[in-house]
Amino acid sequence: xxxxxxxxxHGGHAFCVRRVPVFAALDDKELSHxxxxxxxxxxxxxxxxxxxxxxxxxxxxxxxxxxxxxxTTPDGxxxxxxxxxxxxxxxxxxxxxxxxxxxxxxxxxxxITCAFSRDSxxxxxxxxxxxxxxxxxxxxxxxxxxxxxxxxxxVRSVDGxxxxxxxxxxxxxxxxxxxxxxxxxxxxxxxxANQLGITRETVSxxxxxxxxxxxxxTVGSKRILILDRQTLETTANQMNVI
Amino acid sequence: xxxxxxxxxHGGHAFCVRRVPVFAALDDKELSHxxxxxxxxxxxxxxxxxxxxxxxxxxxxxxxxxxxxxxTTPDGxxxxxxxxxxxxxxxxxxxxxxxxxxxxxxxxxxxITCAFSRDSxxxxxxxxxxxxxxxxxxxxxxxxxxxxxxxxxxVRSVDGxxxxxxxxxxxxxxxxxxxxxxxxxxxxxxxxANQLGITRETVSxxxxxxxxxxxxxTVGSKRILILDRQTLETTANQMNVI
DNA sequence: CGCGAGCTTGAACATTATCAAGGCAAGTGG
DNA sequence: CCACTTGCCTTGATAATGTTCAAGCTCGCG
Numbered sequence: 001x002x003x004x005x006x007x008x009x010h011g012g013h014a015f016c017v018r019r020v021p022v023f024a025a026l027d028d029k030e031l032s033h034x035x036x037x038x039x040x041x042x043x044x045x046x047x048x049x050x051x052x053x054x055x056x057x058x059x060x061x062x063x064x065x066x067x068x069x070x071x072t073t074p075d076g077x078x079x080x081x082x083x084x085x086x087x088x089x090x091x092x093x094x095x096x097x098x099x100x101x102x103x104x105x106x107x108x109x110x111x112i113t114c115a116f117s118r119d120s121x122x123x124x125x126x127x128x129x130x131x132x133x134x135x136x137x138x139x140x141x142x143x144x145x146x147x148x149x150x151x152x153x154x155v156r157s158v159d160g161x162x163x164x165x166x167x168x169x170x171x172x173x174x175x176x177x178x179x180x181x182x183x184x185x186x187x188x189x190x191x192x193a194n195q196l197g198i199t200r201e202t203v204s205x206x207x208x209x210x211x212x213x214x215x216x217x218t219v220g221s222k223r224i225l226i227l228d229r230q231t232l233e234t235t236a237n238q239m240n241v242i
Numbered sequence: 243x244x245x246x247x248x249x250x251x252h253g254g255h256a257f258c259v260r261r262v263p264v265f266a267a268l269d270d271k272e273l274s275h276x277x278x279x280x281x282x283x284x285x286x287x288x289x290x291x292x293x294x295x296x297x298x299x300x301x302x303x304x305x306x307x308x309x310x311x312x313x314t315t316p317d318g319x320x321x322x323x324x325x326x327x328x329x330x331x332x333x334x335x336x337x338x339x340x341x342x343x344x345x346x347x348x349x350x351x352x353x354i355t356c357a358f359s360r361d362s363x364x365x366x367x368x369x370x371x372x373x374x375x376x377x378x379x380x381x382x383x384x385x386x387x388x389x390x391x392x393x394x395x396x397v398r399s400v401d402g403x404x405x406x407x408x409x410x411x412x413x414x415x416x417x418x419x420x421x422x423x424x425x426x427x428x429x430x431x432x433x434x435a436n437q438l439g440i441t442r443e444t445v446s447x448x449x450x451x452x453x454x455x456x457x458x459x460t461v462g463s464k465r466i467l468i469l470d471r472q473t474l475e476t477t478a479n480q481m482n483v484i
Numbered sequence: 485c486g487c488g489a490g491c492t493t494g495a496a497c498a499t500t501a502t503c504a505a506g507g508c509a510a511g512t513g514g
Numbered sequence: 515c516c517a518c519t520t521g522c523c524t525t526g527a528t529a530a531t532g533t534t535c536a537a538g539c540t541c542g543c544g
Contacts, residue, residue: 071393079393079396079397099386102386126372133364133374136367149392150391151313151323155315155320189492198532201533202533205492205493221540237316432522441500443502446524450525463508463523489543490540493536497535498533499532501528505524506523506524510519510520510522511519512517512520
């Protein structure tokens with residue numbers, strides 16, 4: 001994807017800003033004011049945007065691409081907390097207090113970010129309560145999502161977790177094809193395992209079983225085709241061990 | 243605890259409001275304005291404040307007591323998402339969109355709440371950006387807490403989860419005594435199990451083992467004395483199955 | 485075509501859930 | 515004041531499930 005061609009055309013980062021739901025309510029003048037405070041940056045796949053524990057003084061908006069946010073345990077395992085995509089923002093915890101980043105963020109592909117200093121954002125909030133409200137809405141959504149994940153990890157059987165993950169991926173990374181929904185996987189098996197808190201072997205085994213059962217079909221190792229959405233949904237709602 | 247004696251004394255719910263961090267920045271006049279929009283209510287242990295799926299048009303502040311918030315699975319298991327205490331608020335997801343409650347909330351003891359209609363709160367946010375910023379801070383904190391829990395459920399061994407839970411309880415429900423920290427447990431074994439996504443039997447067994455190891459001592463069934471905080475901390479940071 | 489990373493599969497092992505029985509403690513009614 | 519009852523907690527035995535370790539395979543790429 002081009003390096004924010006639209007921004008270049010419009011003589012700033014207005015287009016960039018427009019993409020972010022939080023700023024949707026602004027008029028053109030305000031928008032370009034906001035845009036003037038933005039710094040853009042590009043990362044390649046595997047690049048670290050920032051590390052858990054680092055001080056962070058900016059709000060970062062994903063302009064293009066996707067990233068994973070994770071925490072690392074003493075033994076090197078990682079727990080993936082989020083997959084962020086175009087339009088998502090991160091770093092909001094660090095906007096008010098001097099907290100350090102609570103997770104590491106890594107690019108899953110080529111990523112363009114728009115960063116925003118803490119001071120600019122705070123000033124903006126005080127001037128535009130509407131943005132504050134939008135921000136609260138976004139945070140509420142994120143909380144709802146976390147609560148879902150939490151319930152999933154806590155009470156769903158492993159089969160259920162995988163099914164729920166596939167349903168989620170289908171919505172976010174899937175395209176509809178004649179036979180069902182084709183998912184372009186954002187993560188490796190190990191990544192999926194790290195998201196679900198299980199091992200990569202278990203992911204392999206469960207997916208194999210699903211394929212044998214005719215629920216999905218793997219296409220290479222980076223794509224999965226959902227054939228039987230109904231069964232998947234049932235499995236996702238399944239309780240813990242029958 | 244008395245039914246908001248202070249509020250009665252001050253001729254309103256100003257005292258009530260003062261307790262909530264979000265409103266801390268208001269001056270007296272604003273405070274009493276806010277207070278005039280509040281409705282108070284009392285619940286007994288076991289009472290349901292609201293049910294998952296119900297429409298909810300208010301922000302609810304816990305004035306006195308504690309509650310648990312949980313979701314139920316098709317088979318009747320519950321996953322406890324939060325324990326809220328004095329000063330915490332809930333229902334923020336419902337302030338902007340017409341979402342229904344995403345969890346059930348139940349009183350763990352006698353609870354007094356202060357409720358706030360959605361409209362009043364929205365108006366307040368638009369008038370007082372400071373409150374909006376405070377709200378964003380609170381939400382950020384909650385997100386940080388959820389991320390912690392998530393990591394805990396995802397990557398920590400069961401022993402680690404229990405240790406982490408005890409550490410958390412120690413901070414929130416513990417008092418320092420000569421021998422260590424005495425925790426007044428807010429939940430039964432089953433409740434703890436529902437918070438950690440395991441069974442009550444496993445909780446019993448793990449606690450017994452910890453007691454045999456001299457790490458804790460159970461005092462009746464509703465209190466636990468932490469004797470060896472060091473070991474507990476180590477266990478909490480433990481990785482998944484060594 | 486060959487190489488290597490990532491994926492799959494198998495077998496033994498460890499852990500937790502389930503099912504079942506018994507114990508303890510607090511509250512009740514005689 | 516004591517037996518009784520009820521709810522919760524503990525413990526044991528067995529079965530289900532996931533992890534670990536190890537080996538082989540596949541896909542995608544140079």
